[in-house]
Amino acid sequence: MTRTLLALAGLTKAYPGVVANRDVSFEIQQGEVHALLGENGAGKSTLVKSIYGLVKPDSGVMHLNGQPFEPADPKAARAAGIAMVFQHFSLFDALNVAENVALGMENPPPLRDLAARIRDVSEQYGLPLDPSRIVGDLSAGERQRVEIIRCLLQDPKLLIMDEPTSVLTPQEVEILFETLRKLKAEGTAILYISHKLEEIRALCDTATILRLGEVVGDCVPSDVSAREMAEMMVGGTLHVPEREAGPEGDILLKLEGLSARSPQEFGTPLRDISVEVRAGQVLGIGGVAGNGQDELLLALSGEMPTAPQMVQFKGQPIGQVPPNARRGLGLCAAPEERLGHAAAPDMTLTENAALSGKTRKNLVKNGFVDWGGARDFASVIIDRFDVRTPGTENVARSLSGGNLQKFVIGREILQDPEVLVVNQPTWGVDASAAAAIRQAILDLAAKGAAVIVISQDLDELMEISDNFAALNEGRLSAPRPAKGLTIEEVGLMLGGAHDMEVAHVDA
């Protein structure tokens, strides 16, 4: 017999110029895994922030166990039994696991007792974790365990999880789901935000779908197909990228024993990576975040110099060649971090277009920038990649994440590179835009470019790659043809879940 745990009625929250939530109402039952689905900008984050007391809704009421519930701040929400696992921004790199956990608790016990409790809970739920380790040294999966354990120690009634699986291997996902199912069996309700539809079908009891801040429907995920859910989210039909297999061309990019130390403090060094990419080929590189993806991109883009022969472009050693010279040769790269790495946040789209496109698009003449040409280039990107922005003179920061992503990927693709390297090309981009970006990558390959796609989205890699390789602690596995690889095989290539065990359900 289930009871309503949390009921939302008519929740509305407006920011200047945009209504994030409009009249949102739904109920979460005790012991239920409730999915919250929606594209980027659909208002999912604002909604859970309202529940967690970080945002105060303009109107509407919430009831928790029948009592009016208006958390003034996260402390009040936590006191009422609501816990949240964040997607970003909630761990402190320089502090250890126990200190991080203590910071998320109302009345933490002394650190020594807390360390013991962390060990207990982590064993009970199959999430082993050493309380004395510094969080900055942990892998992405381990960092997530810290967050989950921080929540579990407070015996939450409702656990909110924001995109929890984006950084996990398939095996780790399975173990996380075991943990969540065990929590559910104990009567904890879970509000699960994701746009990985297959996961939602496997895990969730009900789903509420948001579009542009409004509830547009609900469903029982196991009864409908992923495609139906996606179309409810998008409000239209979904285009699936297709590709025509081109003939195999010459080797355009070759890595030979690429080893390099990470320039970042908590980074992963690259260890003896050797691989070749031919014209017309897409090489997909999978791996859990923090296994050397950023470093590999830096080495390929030219931001991190290596020994010359470690990176070869058409047989020419370019390990020491800086980024713009590589662009001139025909090697373009788009990093993962959009604001501050792929784009300068406070510069306009025209300026950002000029910064990367100046060499291949001849935007500098006699030492002066050809602003007309740069503006044209920016507007072509905006047109071709459906970037939603008032114009080319808006600063990069003003675009939503997905739109800026379309812009930075489009900027590199439209320079007609012979080799394109992208890291997380569709991260945070909604389903229809992601399909468009993937199609553009495939089209580029069909025209005879070699493409390396580094991504954590395995479905994406399986969809567009010819060959698949996995990064694990800075080592790259031997590439295998993507066609016919099963998800289990991929999981094993990613390094699997060697240090995790399934929750002891009877514990």
Place this chain on the structure above:
Amino acid sequence: MDLSSINPLLLLASLMVASTPILLAALGELVVERAGVLNLGVEGMMITGAACGIIFSTLTGNAWLGFAGAALGGLMLSFLFAVLTQVLLSNQVATGLALTLFGLGLSALLGQSFADARPPAFPKLDIPILSDLPVLGPVLFRHDGMVYIGLLLVVAVWYFLSRTRAGLVLRAVGENHEAAHALGYRVVLIRFGAIMFGGACAGLGGAYISLVRVPQWTEGMTAGAGWIALAIVVFAGWKPLRLLLGAYLFGGVTVLQLNLQAAGLAIPVEYLSMSPYVATILVLVILAAGRAPGSLGKTFHASR
């Protein structure tokens, strides 16, 4: 040159006195920076403290009240910095530099009519029994109260930062203000507290120069001590006990070179004068600095 004129016991004893102003100011700045705020106005807050110390002690005839007034002066100046940087979100570096210039001017104005004032004597404690110990007595136990307050504050700050929950929260705010905010901690409020503690400490440090070290009022008398304090915080890797080492080292080499100058060492005076700075930086660099707080100097705004 007559090295025998240097009394090693006296040297060690004056080391503790010479280090105290920098120790106090640096300790305050350490807490500020651990909370993620870079206040470059230490010099301005010290000199304001020095002026306020003279004013309050001459008017009340009590050195302790002079120190209290100095702390208040430094605190008020830092409150101004806190409002500008935490509420109005101004740039911390620019505001800090402006605070130093403002403090130098303000103190000159405040101190004008106290140029001839002689502050009341600040008694040495002469702790019974302990001060009679041979060697240790004169070196460690015959100082004034502020020397010991400085030492106690080092221990207190160390304990606060590493052992208490409030200290953990303060470090968390300095490490990642976004995350601390997401967990529901009052980032701006905590930073206000830290900044004002830093201001009070800088004020005390400044007053120690004008009430004990010199003791009288001269314009610009802190002579860069605030900048040294800032440097020591960085080179000490934001750790209180190392900061004590750095401050004592600096104070030690300062008194040593003064003694050497007096003894007539045949080296240009300029080299001796620069030796404390060089020695302090060398030693603390060799010890390998720690990691700066993750959010140090970044402007925090809840919506970003």
